[in-house]
Amino acid sequence: MSDSIKLNYQINDEDFTRAGEASGDVKKRLRQMGCSPEVIRKVAIAMYEGEINMVIHADGGEINVEITPEDITMVLKDKGPGIPDIEKAMQAGYSTAPDNVRALGFGAGMGLPNMKKYSDEMHIDTVIGEGTTVTMKVYQ
Amino acid sequence: MTVKEIAEKCAFKILNSAESADAKEVRSVYCCDLLSIAMSRMSEEAAWVTVMSNMNTLAVASLTDVSCVILAEGVAVEDNMLAKAKEQEIALFSTDLPVFEAAMMIGKALGM
Numbered sequence: 730m731s732d733s734i735k736l737n738y739q740i741n742d743e744d745f746t747r748a749g750e751a752s753g754d755v756k757k758r759l760r761q762m763g764c765s766p767e768v769i770r771k772v773a774i775a776m777y778e779g780e781i782n783m784v785i786h787a788d789g790g791e792i793n794v795e796i797t798p799e800d801i802t803m804v805l806k807d808k809g810p811g812i813p814d815i816e817k818a819m820q821a822g823y824s825t826a827p828d829n830v831r832a833l834g835f836g837a838g839m840g841l842p843n844m845k846k847y848s849d850e851m852h853i854d855t856v857i858g859e860g861t862t863v864t865m866k867v868y869q
Numbered sequence: 870m871t872v873k874e875i876a877e878k879c880a881f882k883i884l885n886s887a888e889s890a891d892a893k894e895v896r897s898v899y900c901c902d903l904l905s906i907a908m909s910r911m912s913e914e915a916a917w918v919t920v921m922s923n924m925n926t927l928a929v930a931s932l933t934d935v936s937c938v939i940l941a942e943g944v945a946v947e948d949n950m951l952a953k954a955k956e957q958e959i960a961l962f963s964t965d966l967p968v969f970e971a972a973m974m975i976g977k978a979l980g981m
Contacts, residue, residue: 746949749928756932766913773932774908781925834921839905846909 733797734758740780742788745833751792752776755803759796764869771867772801775847778840779805779863785830786810787861800849803865811857819845870895870979872937872960875916878978879971881939881962884946890960893936898975900968904929911935918972920944927953927961936960939975941968 736758738751756773776792783790787809795802812818818825819841826836845851848865855861873891876883896914901907902921911917913934919926922944930938937960940946946963954961964971 746924748925749932753928753931770913770933777908777928777932778905833923833925834902834904835925837903837905839903839909843905843909 733795736794736796738792738794740783740789740792743784744789745781745784745830748780748784749777751780755794755801759801762796768801768867768869771847771849772803775844775865775867776803776805778843778847779803779865781835782840782844782863783807783809785826785835790860798869800869801867803848803867804862805865806860806862808860811859811861812853812855813857815853815855872916875937875975875978876960876962879964879974881964881971883961884940884963885951885954885959885961887955887958887960889958890937893960895936895975895979898972898979898981899935900972908933916975918968918975920968922946922950924950924953926950927957927959930959931957937962939964939971941966941971 752773759769787807790807793804817823821842822838824836824838830836849868850866852864872893875895894914895916899911899915900918902919908929911933915935916937917935918939918941920942922940939962943965
């Protein structure tokens with residue numbers, strides 16, 4: 730793994746049936762590259778939660794992933810409504826997911842908390858009415 | 870105990886099986902329908918008992934490397950879910966038992 734690998738995924742709006750394909754693809758690649766199971770698990774969970782958040786709250790968006798020998802960086806960018814109160818959104822159990830999404834098994838209010846828990850670094854840039862960019866890093 | 874042995878012992882209905890999935894070891898049993906909680910808590914090689922029957926269930930099963938998924942309470946399964954389970958080689962079973970009873974049966978089979 731001398732060079733870095735860059736991956737780009739477009740996340741469709743309202744497509745819950747396909748959510749997980751991007752994180753599944755990254756997981757498969759990390760496995761092929763021989764990354765540790767713990768790193769793979771952290772990346773897969775953090776990225777899947779991010780993917781789901783983009784579909785639920787922002788009509789989709791774009792994910793860029795960079796894999797280097799040192800770490801995996803995931804940048805999830807959407808043009809959604811933004812997060813009015815990040816502190817509140819980070820609280821376990823707090824959710825603004827609508828009922829149709831809860832019926833699918835989401836809305837536990839664990840999305841952002843899981844993203845923070847499973848990444849080694851997380852940064853949220855959000856502007857109301859413009860969108861949110863979440864950057865997560867998992868160390869190799 | 871392997872996935873195949875658990876399914877036989879508990880008389881679960883097979884919705885999808887694959888050679889690669891049948892041979893996987895089951896080391897624990899886990900119950901929860903909320904996907905974020907399940908994803909965070911489940912260990913690899915768990916048998917996951919849930920009533921949440923949709924594509925996202927399979928996405929979580931695949932991402933967490935659980936050994937098999939058991940849909941309890943006889944919940945319906947859509948064709949696209951079966952197709953996905955087949956494509957991803959995820960062992961998927963069904964039972965009319967409630968979640969707790971299905972999990973207890975697996976637990977007994979595992980000697981818990």
